[in-house]
Amino acid sequence: MTHLTHNPDLTSSVIYGLGWVYLLLFLMNAYWVRRSYAVDGNFRLSLGGILGKGEQIPVAAFWAVYAGLLLMLAVTHLTGANNPLQFSLKMPEILKEPINRASNPVAFFIGSTAIYVLMIVLRKWWTTPTAGWILLNLSILFLALSVTDYDFRQIVGKPDNVPIVAMLYIVGFFTWLYFKKSVDNDERIAAGRPLFEQENNEKVLTWPDLVYSELICMVLLTAVLIAWGIVLQAPLEEPASAAKTPNPSKAPWYFLGLQEMLVYFDPWMAGVVLPSVILVGLMAVPYIDFNKEGNGYYTFNQRKFAVSTFLFGFLPLWVAMIVLGTFLRGPNWNFFSPYEFWDVHKLELLNNINLSELFWIKGLGRPLPVVPPGATFAQQAPIILLREWLGLVGVAFYLVVLPNIMAATVFKKFYVRMGFLRYMVLANLMLMMMSLPIKMVLRWAVNLKYIVAIPEWFFNI
Amino acid sequence: MSVGDYIRGSQIWKSIFRHPAPVDRRNRVVVMLTNFFLHLHPVSVKQQGIALSYTWCMGGITFFLFLVETITGVLLMFYYRPTLEFAFNDILALRDVTTLGIMREIHRWSAHSMVITVWLHMYRVFLTGSYKPPREFNWVIGVLLLVLTLLLSFTGYLLPWDQLAIWAITVGSNMARATPFLGYEGPGAQLLNIGGYDLITNGSDARFLLLGSRFVGEATLNRFYILHCVAIPLVVSLLIAIHFWRVRKDGGISQPL
Structure with a gap:
C-alpha cells in the first residue's frame, strides 16, 4: 500500500469536476422527482404510530430527499475545491x-x-x-x-x-x-x-418521418464529436522507440x-x-x-x-x-x-503445472518421458505422444466424442431437428466457446497450465 | 416574383432538382425516387420499424461515423506523412500548432465510437432475430464489415508512431507469429520444409506478411498506411453498398414477419 511518491487522491480540478457531475445527477433526479410524482403514487407512513393511522406520502418524496442531498453534494464540491487536502468527501x-x-x-x-x-x-x-x-x-x-x-x-x-x-x-x-x-x-x-411491434404499425412516408430523424441524429452526433474532441485530447505518448518496451x-x-x-x-x-x-x-x-x-x-x-x-x-x-x-x-x-x-x-507466484506432469510425476510417481536433444521428428513423435497421451485423448474426447454424447442426451431435440452437419457445427462452436471458462476454472482449481504441452512443436493447449 | 421563386424557376435549379420541394404527399414520394442520396430508402416505411427504441439507429450511426472518418481522414492525409522521419512530428504539430488539428481528435473518437456502434448494431440485429431467413447472408456480410472495422481501427492505431502505437501493434501482430502452419512459432510450421530448409521463417511467415518486416518498422508504417487509407476503405465501401442493397432486397428493415 505504501509507495515512495505520494500522489494526492484529491486535487482541485477533480473536486470541481465532481461538483459538475453531482449537479448533473441532481438535475437528472429533479426530473425523476416530477416523473415519480406523476406515476409512482403514494405509500402509507405511520412511523410506528407516531403519525396515528399514517399519512399518505408520495414515493416521489424519497427521490426529492435524494435529489436534495445531491444538490448539497454539488454545492459542497463546487465551493470547496480550493482546499483539496481538507476535503473529506471521498x-x-x-x-x-x-x-x-x-x-x-x-x-x-x-x-x-x-x-x-x-x-x-x-x-x-x-x-x-x-x-x-x-x-x-x-x-x-x-x-x-x-x-x-x-x-x-x-x-x-x-x-x-x-x-x-x-x-x-x-x-x-x-x-x-x-x-x-x-x-x-x-x-x-x-x-x-x-x-x-405490430400495434400502430401503419406505413408512413420516409420523408419526413425517417429522413428528419436521420438529420437530427447526424446533427447531434456531429455536436457530440466536436465537443468530445475539444474536451478530451487524443493521446500522444513519447515518440516510438523499439528499445523501450512499456510495461504493460x-x-x-x-x-x-x-x-x-x-x-x-x-x-x-x-x-x-x-x-x-x-x-x-x-x-x-x-x-x-x-x-x-x-x-x-x-x-x-x-x-x-x-x-x-x-x-x-x-x-x-x-x-x-x-x-x-x-x-x-x-x-x-x-x-x-x-x-x-x-x-x-x-x-x-506462478506454479502452474501441465496435465502430463500431473499424470506422470504426481500420479504415477515417475519422471516424464524425455525427448533426447537433436532427435528427428520421427524419433520425437512416439515419445511425445506417450508423454501427452492423456491430454490428447482428453481433447479428442471433448471435440469428437462429447458432441455425440450431447446429441444423444441434452441436445437430442436439436440433433433431430438440425441434422448431423449443422448440429456438429453448433456443438463444436459451443464447446470452443466453453473452452475458455473451462480452462479458467482448471487454472484456478488445480493450477493447470496446459492440457496438452508439446513445446517442441509449439503445440500447447 | 421573389428571388427564391426566380431561383427555383431557373433552368439550373430545375436541372438539379427535378421536382418541387417535398411539401405535399406526391412530392414527398417523388423526392425519394429521384434523389440519389435518398433513394437508398424506400418511399414509405412501417412506423414501428423506425421507432428509435426498436431499431436503435446503430447501423445508420455506424455509416455516418464511417463518413466522418472518411472526411476527417482525407483532411488528415493532406497533412500527415507516413515516414519515420515525419509521422510523429506531424501528429505533434496537429496537436499543438495546426489549424483544425482537432480533426485528429474527431477522427480518433469517431473510430472508437464506430467500433462500439458496430457491436451495438450487431447486438440489436441478433436480439430482434433479424438475421433469420431471408436475411442470413446479409448478416454474414455484416460480420465481414465488423472484422474490417476492427482492422481499420487497428491499422490506424499505428500511424501516430508513438510508444502507444508501435507497442499495441507489436502485441497485436505477435499473435500472427503463432498462426498454425503459417507462423514460424506456430504449430505445424516445422512440417513445412523442403530438404531440411524451413519454408516458414521469421522472414517469410504470416507476421512478416502483415508487418513487411521482422519488427514493427518503416515498412510496417507504409503497409498499414496504405491498408488504412486505401485498401480496407475500398473493400468496406463495396461491402457497405452490398449490405444496404440487400437490406432492401431481403425484405426491408427489420420487422416482425
Whole structure:
C-alpha cells in the first residue's frame, strides 16, 4: 500500500469536476422527482404510530430527499475545491480495502457470470423504470466516488479508456432495453395479444418521418464529436522507440479480451484459432439457428437458447474480459485491484503445472518421458505422444466424442431437428466457446497450465 | 416574383432538382425516387420499424461515423506523412500548432465510437432475430464489415508512431507469429520444409506478411498506411453498398414477419 511518491487522491480540478457531475445527477433526479410524482403514487407512513393511522406520502418524496442531498453534494464540491487536502468527501478507505481484497480474476469472472445469470432470471424486476434508474444512480455514484482514488483515476481517466466507460453504460442500457421490451412482448404472446411491434404499425412516408430523424441524429452526433474532441485530447505518448518496451504493453482496447485469453491459452489459440472460431461462429449463426420464431421482434421466451448463448459470449466473455484487460491488468499483466497502485515489482507466484506432469510425476510417481536433444521428428513423435497421451485423448474426447454424447442426451431435440452437419457445427462452436471458462476454472482449481504441452512443436493447449 | 421563386424557376435549379420541394404527399414520394442520396430508402416505411427504441439507429450511426472518418481522414492525409522521419512530428504539430488539428481528435473518437456502434448494431440485429431467413447472408456480410472495422481501427492505431502505437501493434501482430502452419512459432510450421530448409521463417511467415518486416518498422508504417487509407476503405465501401442493397432486397428493415 505504501509507495515512495505520494500522489494526492484529491486535487482541485477533480473536486470541481465532481461538483459538475453531482449537479448533473441532481438535475437528472429533479426530473425523476416530477416523473415519480406523476406515476409512482403514494405509500402509507405511520412511523410506528407516531403519525396515528399514517399519512399518505408520495414515493416521489424519497427521490426529492435524494435529489436534495445531491444538490448539497454539488454545492459542497463546487465551493470547496480550493482546499483539496481538507476535503473529506471521498471513497472511504473502509470501502476501498474490502473491494481491493475481494478483487481477483476468479471473483471478477464469477461475478460477471453471476450478473449475467441474474439478468436473465430477474428480467421482470430489473427492467422496470425505477429499477433501471436506481442501477444507473448507483453506478454513477460508485464511479464518482471511485474517481477520488488516485490509482483508479489514473487508469479510468486515460483518454483512450474513456470510450470503454461510455461503452459499459451504453451496452448496459441497451441490454436493459432489450429485456424490458422482450418481457413486454413475452407477456403479450402469453396473453395472445399482438406484439408491441405490430400495434400502430401503419406505413408512413420516409420523408419526413425517417429522413428528419436521420438529420437530427447526424446533427447531434456531429455536436457530440466536436465537443468530445475539444474536451478530451487524443493521446500522444513519447515518440516510438523499439528499445523501450512499456510495461504493460497492451493491444488496442477492443482486442484486450483476446489478450486476456493469453493468460489461459498460447498465442496460437488465443490470438489465431479462437478469434477465427468467433468470426466463423458469428457467420454461422443464421445457418445453425433453426428456430423460426422471434424473427424481427424482441422476445426472450421464444429464443431462450440462442439469446442466452449469445449474451454469454458477448457480456461475460467479451465485454467483461475487455474491462478486465483494460482496467485491472497492470505491469507484467498482473492483476491489480481497482484502487491498487500499479507496482512494476509486484510478484505473483506462478506454479502452474501441465496435465502430463500431473499424470506422470504426481500420479504415477515417475519422471516424464524425455525427448533426447537433436532427435528427428520421427524419433520425437512416439515419445511425445506417450508423454501427452492423456491430454490428447482428453481433447479428442471433448471435440469428437462429447458432441455425440450431447446429441444423444441434452441436445437430442436439436440433433433431430438440425441434422448431423449443422448440429456438429453448433456443438463444436459451443464447446470452443466453453473452452475458455473451462480452462479458467482448471487454472484456478488445480493450477493447470496446459492440457496438452508439446513445446517442441509449439503445440500447447 | 421573389428571388427564391426566380431561383427555383431557373433552368439550373430545375436541372438539379427535378421536382418541387417535398411539401405535399406526391412530392414527398417523388423526392425519394429521384434523389440519389435518398433513394437508398424506400418511399414509405412501417412506423414501428423506425421507432428509435426498436431499431436503435446503430447501423445508420455506424455509416455516418464511417463518413466522418472518411472526411476527417482525407483532411488528415493532406497533412500527415507516413515516414519515420515525419509521422510523429506531424501528429505533434496537429496537436499543438495546426489549424483544425482537432480533426485528429474527431477522427480518433469517431473510430472508437464506430467500433462500439458496430457491436451495438450487431447486438440489436441478433436480439430482434433479424438475421433469420431471408436475411442470413446479409448478416454474414455484416460480420465481414465488423472484422474490417476492427482492422481499420487497428491499422490506424499505428500511424501516430508513438510508444502507444508501435507497442499495441507489436502485441497485436505477435499473435500472427503463432498462426498454425503459417507462423514460424506456430504449430505445424516445422512440417513445412523442403530438404531440411524451413519454408516458414521469421522472414517469410504470416507476421512478416502483415508487418513487411521482422519488427514493427518503416515498412510496417507504409503497409498499414496504405491498408488504412486505401485498401480496407475500398473493400468496406463495396461491402457497405452490398449490405444496404440487400437490406432492401431481403425484405426491408427489420420487422416482425
